[in-house]
Amino acid sequence: MSCPCCQTVNPATSARCYQCGTVLIHEAVGFSKEARETAQRLNRKMHTGYGGVIGLILAFLISPMFGGSLGALLPICTGAGALIGRLIAIHKENIL
Numbered sequence: 001m002s003c004p005c006c007q008t009v010n011p012a013t014s015a016r017c018y019q020c021g022t023v024l025i026h027e028a029v030g031f032s033k034e035a036r037e038t039a040q041r042l043n044r045k046m047h048t049g050y051g052g053v054i055g056l057i058l059a060f061l062i063s064p065m066f067g068g069s070l071g072a073l074l075p076i077c078t079g080a081g082a083l084i085g086r087l088i089a090i091h092k093e094n095i096l
């Protein structure tokens with residue numbers, strides 16, 4: 001994307017011109033800090049939830065391997081799934 005001020009060609013994903021700093025993608029920089037933090041919190045909760053559900057399903061799927069008992073398997077799988085989901089959300093935030 002070329003900058004409207006200095007005509008420097010920037011990568012299509014740049015939020016600002018790397019030459020003069022002009023905002024190129026208003027959507028990417030226009031949200032307030034609070035809005036971004038709320039979106040981040042929501043995103044983490046969503047991923048934690050998905051991970052937990054996947055862990056729960058996994059616990060049911062692998063329970064026959066452990067004699068069909070869900071006793072300790074259920075909380076371990078659900079907890080691990082939720083943790084992995086949360087880590088994925090945090091990892092995604094860091095690469096954005």
Ligand SMILES: [Zn+2]
Nearest residue numbers: 003006017020
């Ligand atoms: Zn520029």
